[in-house]
Amino acid sequence: LVEPLIFEIGDARHSGVDLEDVGDFDHALGGLEREDRMGLPGLSEPETVRHYTRLSQKNYGIDSGFFPLGSCTMKHNPRINEKVARLPGLADIHPLQPESTVQGALAVMRDLAHWLTTLTGMPSVALSPKAGAHGELCGIMAIRSALEARGDARKVILVPESAHGTNPATAAFCGYQVKAIPANDDGRVDLAALKAALGPDVAGIMLTNPNTCGLFERDIIEIADAVHEAGGFFYCDGANFNAIVGRVRPGDLGIDAMHINLHKTFSTPHGGGGPGSGPVVFSKALAPYAPIPFVEEGEEGLFLREHKAAEGDKSFGRLVAFHGQMGMYVRALAYMMSHGADGLRQVAEDAVLNANYLLHELASDMTPSFEGPCMHEALFDDRFLKDTGVSTLDFAKAMIDEGYHPMTMYFPLVVHGAMLIEPTETESKDTLDQFIASMRALAKAARADETDRFTGAPYFAPLKRLDETRAARQPILKWTAPQSQEAAE
Amino acid sequence: LVEPLIFEIGDARHSGVDLEDVGDFDHALGGLEREDRMGLPGLSEPETVRHYTRLSQKNYGIDSGFFPLGSCTMKHNPRINEKVARLPGLADIHPLQPESTVQGALAVMRDLAHWLTTLTGMPSVALSPKAGAHGELCGIMAIRSALEARGDARKVILVPESAHGTNPATAAFCGYQVKAIPANDDGRVDLAALKAALGPDVAGIMLTNPNTCGLFERDIIEIADAVHEAGGFFYCDGANFNAIVGRVRPGDLGIDAMHINLHKTFSTPHGGGGPGSGPVVFSKALAPYAPIPFVEEGEEGLFLREHKAAEGDKSFGRLVAFHGQMGMYVRALAYMMSHGADGLRQVAEDAVLNANYLLHELASDMTPSFEGPCMHEALFDDRFLKDTGVSTLDFAKAMIDEGYHPMTMYFPLVVHGAMLIEPTETESKDTLDQFIASMRALAKAARADETDRFTGAPYFAPLKRLDETRAARQPILKWTAPQSQEAAE
């Protein structure tokens, strides 16, 4: 069923809200009254509910089924977190209310900071970054600030080939040149190549650990030592913290800064693309450069340090208006408290167990890229599809017909036709077993030359494959009224 | 996609709740500890969310699309009503708390009573009935009580042929014989037949107005007069109050008792079959016999009269534990306040307008059973399907493939192959126009001998036609473990 756009079913004269009559009064808009037609159609409340309900039915979420999207940690989103985040005492408060009237909110921030620093073994955390990439920015800015403070104008950031795209983009944003470090045959950073690349011009390295191949960087402590010895800093992309929470503290690995995606490890909803939240933990060396604001304890209770002190304050400044993603802090803290120290460790264990189970059970029908054990995700490449006429993309689209969201494709870039499968800890053995059976059947079908099943997939989705080239070539980025209709109006 | 039963995916050793450890303590259960296996499987929280989300996706609700189910008034269910009903001050209070701690709840009941009595023009209302049929019971019990109080042991209740099944069932429940009154060619009560049936043995009449053919009983005042003159009472089934709210007060029609389905006229959600709420308004003659409890105003605020006074209290007693459907009172009152006196009148007007629009637009392709105007619903019969090989049922099932919930079929019983269509006031002209086009197309297809499109319908639903005979012949009313499995355990 096709659902029209609101512009096709609503019009400016309908509305789904009732408001008090305004009556006449003297405007004080200085003659700037808006007079154009805005092109904002209204719908009554019943029409609105139905329109967005039907749109939702064209979506797939974690609630709909298994979502093995590697690198994205699509885990269960508990509803108690949604509930407490909506308590009026937490949702209906303003960031600039007097601090005396928001002591509970400041306590949430203080307690979240305590959990994050304890779990990571790092002395300090900046909560305000709005998402993972924003956290990267925060971390690299702190590194650059620290280097500048010692008068050290290094120009290069090292980034492994397997990194998320945000890593090089962030480094470039902060004015750094990006130098790629190759992977070795084990799917890990080539230590020798890294050491060779280090030098007085290297500000630091951005490394994901566990890395984007789903592997723990065995040499990580040696890497950290080498970077530090060369005068650089070690930024860790914490996107995969889920794999090690409670079992490994990044602070023990020699890391100087790491962002934490609250929507990955700590289960705040992905929401179709946000909002996220990306607090950054810092080593002692970088902590003084962290951005404001901070919650501190004073004589009259908690307060916010919202401005740099006049003298000697090394903070690199403010990353965002107000104090960051409070709504996400509440959800993440609720999740942490629900699990506790014991449950969070179990999270890592079950996530890794599930991934290794998949890796093992699928190894005979698909081609794992590296030797196990993996951490929280299992990486396959397209060798098992060789000469079948089925591509990674085709294979992934066929998964939709089996009732699954596709895995991550063509990432990381270090293997050919990558398929990155992350089950997370919130999937049951039953679900995994059914998924294994489906994947085996698909692999067999590909080898049995049932090519149509793949190249035409998906067959059982609201739409078939969409023409992305056309979208990019002649971009239509907003709705405009058909000519005839416009003329008639 | 088939969704298994929880019994097939869960087991007794899994749970989706965390509870404090119980520890050891001395039981005081008198040796009555439960020892059997209960057969109650548990699922983790993520599995539970997914299971019931997927089940919901096999359902059709008002939010999914147009739901023209005659006699059921499937209108929009506002979410603000759900929100306020969940305020802790309204949902987290106990029916037996001290009255001093629930003054707000008692005020809701008082104010709801005020709205209902004002809208109906009746002096009194009993709020406690739990649903429409329960309200009927309440009304007929009051009638019988009033008759008994005057020593009048009448035995018969008159019920038109077109009545809801609950009407005769209720009368029988209260010990009455049911005597059917035929309809005239206009689809209304045959006044002459009614008058002929009246006599000293007739306790009263149960009449739906507007009636189940969607028509206003033109002679209603004359009917009321005749019944009263014969010494009986007039019970009105208020299921169709939506058609006249704000434009006609039942009290002005000579009615002695009428239930109001809060889930129809006042939009509390149908919830897949309940909960409902069926307050009953009473005339002065019946008011003293109404059931307890009542909210009354005392010196220290509002209080509940929960017991019959020792002497002279004519109330027929208590219909239900506690005070009725508070959760529904809140929603209904929120709906009334949102609409106000003006909006509620508009509700009736738009409901009637929509039904007449459908009646008019479909008159050429389908066969209306009676001359218009209709009130809130339009009745068609199967004459337009004559000789097509398509039955009312087939036609209705084909509507599913068009994206609609079927209309009410084979009710009322007074026309052949009835199709009763109730659009309600919350449907837009756009929706009605699309529906009209679909229905016309279906009627044409039926006449064009596209029989397969009907007899095999629905094609685009989770399941095809279900075998109801088999279900009734060999009833399987609960899940039992397959033999082999049970033996293995």
Next chain:
Amino acid sequence: MRYLPHNETDRRAMLSAIGAKSIDDLFRDVPPAARLDALLDLPLHKSEMEVDRLFRDYARQNVPAAEHAFFVGCGAYRHHVPATVDHLIQRGEFLTAYTPYQPEIAQGTLQYLFEFQTQVANLLGCDVANASLYDGSTACGEAILMARRITRGRKRAILAGGLHSHYGDVAQTMTRFGDEDVVRLAPSPDDAQGDMDRLIAAIDDNTSCVVVQTPDMFGHLHDLGPIAEAAHAKGALLVAVVTEVVSLGAVRSPGEMGADIVVAEGQSIGNSLNFGGPYLGLFATRAKFVRQMPGRLVGETVDADGQRGFVLTLSTREQHIRREKATSNICTNSGLCSLAFTIHMTLLGEEGLRKLALLNHRQATRLKAALSGIKGVKVLNSQFFNEVSVRLDRPAAPVVEALAGRKILAGVPASRLYPDRDDLANILILATTETVSDGDIAALSDALADIMQAEL
């Protein structure tokens, strides 16, 4: 009007299509004397913001349970309901669906009701359960009427003294105009066993059923075995009533103890207190009595392709088919409340339910211990689940009011239910669930001890 999609342009267009001059044309069948021309004397429409504000004002005038130490039970219990439950039942496809008469597009409702029926039957220890009734009290009334149908010719139902007084009242109302004779034994909270003995003694050849609640209104747990035996020996049925279904996680089921019909108030699982409603009537019985059951039933079947599916079934018992010959006049049930029950029960599972029940019981034993030492307070229960009764040396109602002033809602004075019985005036009924902390118990016992020290 935010819920009404038409504006005046739409309305004019539609009237014109119909050929009506005005909306009044469409109301021409209404007798002129009954046509209202003016608006009724009620407030005009309000914005959502105003409505929200008004209901927050109502809410502010109540004391929610969460704000007090809370011991009120007596047929309605405050349990923690997981947020997941309320989230799922609000999905529009469940919330805004109708009774599942069109099974092709109602498998969601039908399948959960089948799961519900199974859970209820297993929990109550019976062969079959229906898809819910309004609440426990009306379910109890229906059970009495059903027993009457089964034991044709027998006309007397005997209600134990420990049956919740509202249930007794409802049973009297529901049978008032039939030929059934309801005998209510007097409550005797100080003598639980005596209650059972008197019940057994009252059974005669004209008895259709005996009705026994366990735990009863005063918290006493009863072994139904001897009563079932006595009833069956006289050809009567045993109707068991459970107002706190969580108890069945710890206590032997009524079905196992020999009850023929088991009814229960299901509110405790999945549903809020809601000031008394909507609640959830559970109803289960032996397979052989299924065609005498009231209410809706869902059964398994197959569709045209042979796929498993579910439908409403055995509807020849029901009013919409059988009209005046139906087993009950019931139509609407408690659909959404039964969904909440099913989801909560699925989250709990057998292990969770057992643990929850034991937590409830543990807190009651702690409450008993805490109260036992207070002068002027005598705990009456030796075997109980999560509720106990105490006899004070003074009327209970004023004590409850005094405690409410100290942020303690201490339970239900029996006088609230039996205002005319002076022998019960000093009885107070207190419940504990998992939501009652040890601190709450200490606060209650301290405050009660304090009050009881005052001279009478």
Next chain:
Amino acid sequence: MRYLPHNETDRRAMLSAIGAKSIDDLFRDVPPAARLDALLDLPLHKSEMEVDRLFRDYARQNVPAAEHAFFVGCGAYRHHVPATVDHLIQRGEFLTAYTPYQPEIAQGTLQYLFEFQTQVANLLGCDVANASLYDGSTACGEAILMARRITRGRKRAILAGGLHSHYGDVAQTMTRFGDEDVVRLAPSPDDAQGDMDRLIAAIDDNTSCVVVQTPDMFGHLHDLGPIAEAAHAKGALLVAVVTEVVSLGAVRSPGEMGADIVVAEGQSIGNSLNFGGPYLGLFATRAKFVRQMPGRLVGETVDADGQRGFVLTLSTREQHIRREKATSNICTNSGLCSLAFTIHMTLLGEEGLRKLALLNHRQATRLKAALSGIKGVKVLNSQFFNEVSVRLDRPAAPVVEALAGRKILAGVPASRLYPDRDDLANILILATTETVSDGDIAALSDALADIMQAEL
């Protein structure tokens, strides 16, 4: 563990299938020195009931806006959001979906984003809008960087004095390590026109853009026409900033007044105050600049059957394709907040938005009138939307504290934002929305008059 489906039996079975002896086997790549054997020093897991209780305790220590007369604005505004909005965004299919990279099963997200982009572009008066950024302040920073890319070679961005101070701070941070030079003019709340005059005077041939907020932080409305003209005359771009998008229901759009890039904080529509986040960055510009935009874009296309559908497009601007050459490092946006915006905007429609805006404005004129008569209080605004600034005869911060004690949250003292500027210490910024009643205004003016009567 309620979120973890495995029990020990499951875990053993899986380990055994893998051929691992214990879970530790799977962590063998972790250097021994970094393996934690013991649990960290944090509390153990808690039941949902306990978690619920703990967060109610946090919440109780805050004063929610609804409980006070509430005049706090300054970049975040309290509006009534219809309950429908929050209901719909919590549907699992929206809430728990990922970024819509698989368009076949993400048309729900993609279509609402296309609706969102259209609404935003039309509202801001621009050709195109993206699918949202984090918030208004980071959107403003991105706009400055984009202007820098468009006006190659120019390195100076000039920020008007009325720009929200946090936005100025963020702009400085975001440009700190590039070669951009950010010039911040001093705030001058008593002289709104002077602010604009100084801004125009500052534009030179090295200026990439000027950044102007309207209504500005002190509530002054600005005509952007003359500034656009002046900027364009020098080859610079005009970046307009709107922190209260409801104003655009009443006030001419920045695009219409000549702005090249318009950024806004979209929180006011559909989203709660949330103590500052998550919020919603709106970003719109001219069609010719689209390939220099940051953030995600949704475009219309067709599927293999020729049916209309939507996809993420122009992603060669983005980091996951272009890596270090991307227009921004942004990845996550504010998906769910943009859905809330879109639904609320759909409910409002053009007519509703206009009315809402006028209601807001009306209350501000009433506030101004009420404050104008108070001794020691001078209202600074002649043209404004829903926010005004007053200069008191004494520091504003203690006055705000004193009013908080009287259940009035009276607005933001400018010293909260500019602690070092003594000239602003007496400035208080007050906002009114439709949630502020006439009674609230009276309460504020009475209390303020009372306080101002006290000697300094």
